[in-house]
Amino acid sequence: MKLVTAIIKPFKLDEVKEALEAYGIAGMTVSESSGYGRQRGHSEVYRGAEYTVDFVPKVRVEVIVEDMDAGSVVDVIVKAAQTGRIGDGKVWTVPVEDVVRVRTGEKGATAL
Amino acid sequence: MTTLSTLATADTPFTDSGNTAWVLAAAALVLFMTPGLAFFYGGMVRTKSVLNMMMMSFISMGTVGTVWVLWGYSEAFGPDLGDKGLLGNPFKEFGLHGVLSAIYGYTPASGGTPAAGGIPGSAFVAFQVVFAIIAVALISGAIADRAKFTTWTVFTVLWATLVYFPAAHWVFAFSGYAAKTGGWIANGGGFLHGHGAYDFAGGTAIHINAGAAGLALALVLGKRIGFGKDPMRPHNLTLVMLGAGILWFGWFGFNAGSALAAGTQAAGVWVNTLAATCTAMLGWLIVEKLRDGHFTSLGAASGVVAGLVAITPACATVTPIGALIVGLAAGSICAFAVGLKFKLGFDDSLDVVGVHLVGGLVGTLLIGLLASVNSPTGLAGLKMQEGLFYGGGFLQLGVQAAAAFTVMIFSFVVTYIIGFALEKTMGFRLHEDDEDAGIDSAEHAETGYDLGNLFSGRMGAHGSLQDARHHDEEEVKA
Numbered sequence: 001m002k003l004v005t006a007i008i009k010p011f012k013l014d015e016v017k018e019a020l021e022a023y024g025i026a027g028m029t030v031s032e033s034s035g036y037g038r039q040r041g042h043s044e045v046y047r048g049a050e051y052t053v054d055f056v057p058k059v060r061v062e063v064i065v066e067d068m069d070a071g072s073v074v075d076v077i078v079k080a081a082q083t084g085r086i087g088d089g090k091v092w093t094v095p096v097e098d099v100v101r102v103r104t105g106e107k108g109a110t111a112l
Numbered sequence: 113m114t115t116l117s118t119l120a121t122a123d124t125p126f127t128d129s130g131n132t133a134w135v136l137a138a139a140a141l142v143l144f145m146t147p148g149l150a151f152f153y154g155g156m157v158r159t160k161s162v163l164n165m166m167m168m169s170f171i172s173m174g175t176v177g178t179v180w181v182l183w184g185y186s187e188a189f190g191p192d193l194g195d196k197g198l199l200g201n202p203f204k205e206f207g208l209h210g211v212l213s214a215i216y217g218y219t220p221a222s223g224g225t226p227a228a229g230g231i232p233g234s235a236f237v238a239f240q241v242v243f244a245i246i247a248v249a250l251i252s253g254a255i256a257d258r259a260k261f262t263t264w265t266v267f268t269v270l271w272a273t274l275v276y277f278p279a280a281h282w283v284f285a286f287s288g289y290a291a292k293t294g295g296w297i298a299n300g301g302g303f304l305h306g307h308g309a310y311d312f313a314g315g316t317a318i319h320i321n322a323g324a325a326g327l328a329l330a331l332v333l334g335k336r337i338g339f340g341k342d343p344m345r346p347h348n349l350t351l352v353m354l355g356a357g358i359l360w361f362g363w364f365g366f367n368a369g370s371a372l373a374a375g376t377q378a379a380g381v382w383v384n385t386l387a388a389t390c391t392a393m394l395g396w397l398i399v400e401k402l403r404d405g406h407f408t409s410l411g412a413a414s415g416v417v418a419g420l421v422a423i424t425p426a427c428a429t430v431t432p433i434g435a436l437i438v439g440l441a442a443g444s445i446c447a448f449a450v451g452l453k454f455k456l457g458f459d460d461s462l463d464v465v466g467v468h469l470v471g472g473l474v475g476t477l478l479i480g481l482l483a484s485v486n487s488p489t490g491l492a493g494l495k496m497q498e499g500l501f502y503g504g505g506f507l508q509l510g511v512q513a514a515a516a517f518t519v520m521i522f523s524f525v526v527t528y529i530i531g532f533a534l535e536k537t538m539g540f541r542l543h544e545d546d547e548d549a550g551i552d553s554a555e556h557a558e559t560g561y562d563l564g565n566l567f568s569g570r571m572g573a574h575g576s577l578q579d580a581r582h583h584d585e586e587e588v589k590a
Contacts, residue, residue: 044345045404047414047450047463051343 001099001109002070006061006091007033008081013059019080023073025063026112033060039087058089064096066109127215128229131373135235138369142242145362146173146249152355152413153253155348156462160550161257162347162560168252168264173245175268180241181208187277188240189290197296200281211237216290217372229373236290239369240280247276247318251527253462254326255333258547261555263540267329270530275325275523276317282519283317297515300495307507308495309515310483312381313370315425315476316519323469324520325527326460332531333541335459337548344461349409356413360389363420367427371488377428380488384427385420388439392419395443403447411447414467418446421471426479428489429496434482442474469520476516480509 008016013030020028034055041054065073070093077091101111150169154162176184186205193201205211214233248268252259285294295301297316300308311317336344346352367385371378396415397407422442423435430438450466453459460466483499485491491498496511498504534540546554553559 045400045406045408046346046410047466048400048404048447049451049454050404051345053343053345 001096001112002065002067002093003096004063004065004070004073004077004091004093006063006077006081007035007058007089008061008077009083009087009089010057010059012081012083013061016061016077016080019076020063020073023076025065025073027063029062031060031062033058037087037090056087064099064112066112127232128217128373131217131229131375132231132235134374134378135231135239135369135372138365139235139238139242141362141365142239142246142369143173143362145359145366146170146242146246148355148358148362149246149249150355151351152359152417153256153462155351155353155355156253156346156410157256158344158550159347159560160552162351162552163556163558164261164551165252165256167261167556168259169249171261171265172248172252172268175265176245176248176272177241179269179272180237180244182206184244184272184277185211185237185240187273188244188280189236189285191291192281192285192293195293197282197285197293197299197301199278200285200291202277208234208237214290229375231372233290236372239372240284243284243314243318243366244272244276244280247314247322248272250318250322250464250468251326251329254330254460254464256461257336257551258333258542259329259540260538260542261551263534263538266538267530267534267540270534271325271527274530275526276321279317279321279519279523283311283314283515297518300511304511304514306495307497307511309476309511310429310479310494310496311425311476311515312428312489313367313424315421315472316516319421319424319468319472320476320516320520321523323465323467323472324523326464327458327469328524328527329531330458330460330465332528332535335457336461337544339459340454340457346410349413352413353409356416360416360420363389363424366420367424371428377488381427383432384430384435384488385423387432387435388423388427388442389416389419391436391439392416392422392443392446395419395440396447397443399444399447414446414450414463415443418442418467418471421468422475422478425472425475426482429479429483429487429491429494431482431484431486434478434484434487437482438475438478441478442471445474446471473516473520476512477509480506480512483508 034057036054036056039056041052041056044051044053063073074091074093082088098107099111100107146169150166153169154166157165183202183206185208187200187202190200190205193199211233215230216233216236217230248271282295282297285298287294287299297309300306364382364385368378368382371381393412393415396411396418400411401407419439419442422438426438446467449470450463452466479499481499481501483491483496484502485498497508500506500509531540542551
């Protein structure tokens with residue numbers, strides 16, 4: 001199994017979620033996050049005093065999938081989240097040793 | 113029954129019901145400004161100090177309201193000590209003794225026949241206390257995030273007693289109104305040589321006074337940890353805008369209520385108060401757009417307050433065009449003045465100096481240029497001249513400056529002494545660990561917001577209520 005993690009622009013969440021559902025993904029975990037890459041932060045001005053805000057709001061989407069789906073899921077996310085402008089985010093994949101469904105104790109792919 | 117009806121008939125010829133109703137309503141409007149100020153200031157600090165910031169305003173309602181009833185009113189408006197115009201006798205009308213049955217607004221000298229339009233003494237008491245409360249609360253913005261709350265509470269009592277009540281006596285106590293002899297600034301005493309400096313609703317007594325006091329306390333307490341380095345962004349600008357809106361609303365009571373009657377003067381003042389605030393907002397925003405590139409919501413809210421501050425002394429003595437000029441000047445000058453603290457290196461956290469001291473000076477001094485017979489008062493019965501722009505010469509400008517700078521220096525010096533004494537005895541500055549962790553949890557054992565999923569409601573009740581009860585029991589046993 002693989003854990004696919006995507007950091008995307010917050011307003012792209014709905015499109016990514018719909019694309020994943022259309023592909024057949026049954027669940028996901030979403031959290032608010034913040035950070036920066038090449039986009040860097042932005043500046044804000046309060047009563048003439050300029051502040052640099054380093055961390056830009058992002059959404060983190062995590063999906064665990066079977067090995068054979070990993071490549072396609074990454075493609076689905078990238079396609080849905082892309083605007084072509086700086087700050088679109090990142091998607092990465094890491095191997096997962098095991099997964100347990102808390103309610104039943106099922107393990108592995110059946111727990112997905 | 114007979115007593116009641118006798119009282120009622122005795123009352124009727126003396127008090128004017130319209131005037132009384134307006135002054136009481138205006139007093140309530142002005143009281144509402146203090147919670148408005150709490151929002152205005154509270155939104156500007158960081159999340160970890162919003163409650164403390166709001167509590168600094170709220171506590172002054174509790175303390176100043178109490179001392180007002182006890183000795184404050186008597187000190188500000190009671191019979192003058194030695195007829196010098198410096199201070200009312202704090203003991204003569206202690207506990208409002210004899211004030212509730214008094215009627216103000218007519219001259220007993222006119223053969224004992226009262227003129228129309230009087231209001232009950234208690235209405236005047238109500239109207240003036242809310243000024244005292246907000247004057248004290250205004251100072252708190254200069255020392256955000258870092259003042260021990262107990263010490264601040266003691267400070268509110270000391271400052272009201274030693275600084276505000278005397279200044280209010282100088283500026284607001286007209287001879288023959290509440291007492292035979294009033295304050296020296298209002299009545300042209302002292303070195304003013306018979307020329308009254310005019311401060312209709314409190315540019316000197318409140319805004320210059322609170323601004324100078326804020327500067328003194330900011331110097332006594334020192335800078336916040338990380339001042340000039342860490343981002344100290346306002347955490348909730350919607351609260352700031354709500355607060356500015358409440359302040360504007362309440363300010364109509366502040367200024368138009370200061371006519372102490374419901375008539376042409378109050379209405380004219382109302383219009384001037386609106387006019388100046390409009391141009392002040394525009395002035396501040398134009399400066400920001402040209403200098404920083406954006407129209408900010410904080411700029412709009414700040415411009416509103418700067419305009420209100422500046423028109424406060426001037427609202428009764430300038431024309432509506434004059435009011436537009438006062439506002440434009442105040443909005444644009446204050447937009448620059450708020451940057452001074454970074455250049456001069458003092459941490460006036462929420463710009464009490466840049467907005468209230470500077471705005472108060474702008475309004476008070478502009479009277480010397482713009483005072484006109486076509487104003488709401490028409491300058492009738494006032495010991496003052498038309499402004500420089502209307503051919504009145506430099507005299508009124510000089511008188512206004514003398515009053516403004518006297519109040520400013522008096523306030524700065526006495527406040528510095530009070531603050532310094534409190535720092536050396538009780539300690540005024542919060543411990544730096546508490547400041548880092550946040551003054552809300554350190555001083556009030558509360559946090560302002562419970563918005564996150566993890567620690568709110570049913571998801572995060574980590575055994576707390578039982579622990580809290582247990583804690584109480586332990587304390588009782590001890």
